[in-house]
Amino acid sequence: MALTKLSIIAYSNSSYRKGARVGKFQVLINPESYKRDVEIDYNKTWAVGSPGGDLRFKKMNAEKISFNLIFDGTGLVSTAPQSLKEGDNIKPVIQQIKEFKAIVAKFNGKIHRPNFLLLTWGNAFNFRGVLTNMSINYKLFKPDGTPIRATVDVTFSSSVSPALALAEAKKTSPDLTHIKQVRAGDRLPAMSNEVYDDPAYFVQVAQANNLNHLRGVAPGKKLVFPPLCNK
Known part of the structure; x- marks a missing residue:
């Protein structure tokens, strides 16, 4: 190198x-x-x-x-x-x-x-x-x-x-849309916590990405974390 x-x-x-x-x-x-x-x-x-x-x-x-x-x-x-x-x-x-x-x-x-x-x-x-x-x-x-x-x-x-x-300063703000790539071992509540500082928003994230289940999201898949007006 x-x-x-x-x-x-x-x-x-x-x-x-x-x-x-x-x-x-x-x-x-x-x-x-x-x-x-x-x-x-x-x-x-x-x-x-x-x-x-x-x-x-x-x-x-x-x-x-x-x-x-x-x-x-x-x-x-x-x-x-x-x-x-x-x-x-x-x-x-x-x-x-x-x-x-x-x-x-x-x-x-x-x-x-x-x-x-x-x-x-x-x-x-x-x-x-x-x-x-x-x-x-x-x-x-x-x-x-x-x-x-x-x-x-x-x-x-x-x-x-x-x-x-x-x-x-706004890069990590919850009032902006974020796109995150799923890594091996990632779980939706933990990813939600990274963006919104609250794991409870994983339901809204699942709805925004049309996910029918919360486990086993394939590594490499990109998920949209939408802005939350009530955050």
Whole structure:
């Protein structure tokens, strides 16, 4: 299986539609690790002299993701993406970082701000946001002072359009129609509970799919879970 590289795709708006794509950067070496931070703000409502109290929800802050990238020009890396090559050779570190900054940190005059970014790595990693911090550390040099290796610490904060955020928040809402594929061992009450947070709606689901029985629904069959107005 070919090695999948972390990709950073730049967009001119926070809806991340294909037509708004303005560029892409693939890393030379995948991160060794990454960290995701989630912060939630609450208002304290403790009365004076009380031993404790209720924390009332205020807002969800932007999720942050941070990791370290390696830019290398020593020639020791044999799995460079084609975009980082000049012929058979890897581009100089200075050029690699210049192209990286052009995607993640350059001011885009058309939108009067830096680009919106989609970070993808295989099927398990997907993050949309903007660069909020970058620190470059040059580590190895040629005799003339030209850097041949650098590490870059980056932090991205989530950023999506209000319409996209609302659509994603409603993905699991019981007031929308859902289509689920039956897996081996699935039972209608349990599937109903996943969608509606209540197993009792399996009867309505059975009616919507013209099921005459509640057991033994064949794996692979797709069932419609309709919106429930009284949910």
